[in-house]
Amino acid sequence: MVRLRAWLQPLDDISGMLPGTLEGQRPGKERGAAKFGLSAFQRRIAIMLSPETRRVLVIMPAWNEGETVGTTVSEVLNLNEGYDVMVVDDGSKDATASVAAAAGATVLRLPFNMGVGGAMRAGFKYAARYNYDAVIQVDADGQHNPSEIAAVLKGLETADISIGARFAAKGDYKVSGPRRWAMVFLAAVISGLAHTKLTDVTSGFRAGNRRAIAQYLDHYPAEYLGDTIDSLVVAVKSGCKVTQIPVAMRARQGGTPSHNPAKSAIYLLRSVFALLFAVTRSRSRIVVQEGPA
Numbered sequence: 001m002v003r004l005r006a007w008l009q010p011l012d013d014i015s016g017m018l019p020g021t022l023e024g025q026r027p028g029k030e031r032g033a034a035k036f037g038l039s040a041f042q043r044r045i046a047i048m049l050s051p052e053t054r055r056v057l058v059i060m061p062a063w064n065e066g067e068t069v070g071t072t073v074s075e076v077l078n079l080n081e082g083y084d085v086m087v088v089d090d091g092s093k094d095a096t097a098s099v100a101a102a103a104g105a106t107v108l109r110l111p112f113n114m115g116v117g118g119a120m121r122a123g124f125k126y127a128a129r130y131n132y133d134a135v136i137q138v139d140a141d142g143q144h145n146p147s148e149i150a151a152v153l154k155g156l157e158t159a160d161i162s163i164g165a166r167f168a169a170k171g172d173y174k175v176s177g178p179r180r181w182a183m184v185f186l187a188a189v190i191s192g193l194a195h196t197k198l199t200d201v202t203s204g205f206r207a208g209n210r211r212a213i214a215q216y217l218d219h220y221p222a223e224y225l226g227d228t229i230d231s232l233v234v235a236v237k238s239g240c241k242v243t244q245i246p247v248a249m250r251a252r253q254g255g256t257p258s259h260n261p262a263k264s265a266i267y268l269l270r271s272v273f274a275l276l277f278a279v280t281r282s283r284s285r286i287v288v289q290e291g292p293a
């Protein structure tokens with residue numbers, strides 16, 4: 001009964017949970033029900049009675065990506081896999097939000113810039129609230145090829161977190177110098193912790209199941225690279241199983257990177273030290289909610 005009541009809450013109450021404003025589409029099945037002119041109550045019932053299908057939320061962090069976000073959203077929706085797309089617009093100064101909404105995404109606009117980790121956290125909260133079975137992060141700049149989403153999601157058949165990994169026998173993505181050494185070191189340490197070979201622990205192209213979402217809701221750092229290294233270490237320590245799927249990453253399809261190469265290299269070196277702190281963090285007790293959080 002409690003669960004039923006939770007389901008019947010107004011659809012718009014998400015706005016009370018997140019420090020931003022929500023625009024655009026509602027989760028897929030609701031869109032379908034809305035087409036038939038059903039009331040909010042009837043839509044809730046329709047969703048509850050609809051056949052069990054795995055619902056996937058694509059979370060797209062975006063910061064001043066007006067040039068590329070529309071195409072990336074369209075590419076995902078044109079796969080026709082039934083994925084819902086949520087763009088988390090993080091205080092962009094350009095038309096990111098309106099372009100994303102016009103392309104068919106649900107857009108969460110954060111009132112100020114919170115970084116990729118903060119944006120992802122808002123996305124996970126939304127995924128838990130709307131009872132998604134799986135989430136996958138896809139960058140708005142088009143580097144993560146939407147045609148590989150299904151392959152990365154497939155990794156969830158055997159693990160809680162599936163990483164779309166470069167340097168894993170697919171693609172020609174190359175990094176050299178100190179940046180490469182830092183990445184190799186980080187991958188080696190985290191592979192040891194996870195008891196599986198991981199080659200690309202800073203990849204943001206990651207999928208997670210309900211267990212991963214529940215764990216991320218407990219701990220998902222907002223600092224740069226915290227969303228990759230730190231989050232992964234704590235997830236592993238908390239008992240989440242990790243796997244990787246080889247992917248070929250594309251070049252950024254337009255716009256400019258949020259960090260120049262020199263700054264990225266410095267951050268990456270700093271993240272080697274941050275790894276030490278991550279290892280000492282306490283583990284999460286994972287509580288997977290059945291039904292909306």
Ligand SMILES: Nc1nc2c(ncn2[C@@H]2O[C@H](COP(=O)(O)OP(=O)(O)O)[C@@H](O)[C@H]2O)c(=O)[nH]1
Nearest residue numbers: 061062063065090115116119139140141257258
């Ligand atoms: N929400 C949010 N997204 C960000 C922020 N910085 C970068 N992004 C997004 O995260 C993704 C990866 O960022 P990018 O600058 O391409 O980093 P790189 O691929 O590591 O060079 C892109 O979709 C960016 O729009 C931020 O501060 N907030």
Ligand SMILES: [Mg+2]
Nearest residue numbers: 139141143252
């Ligand atoms: Mg990028």
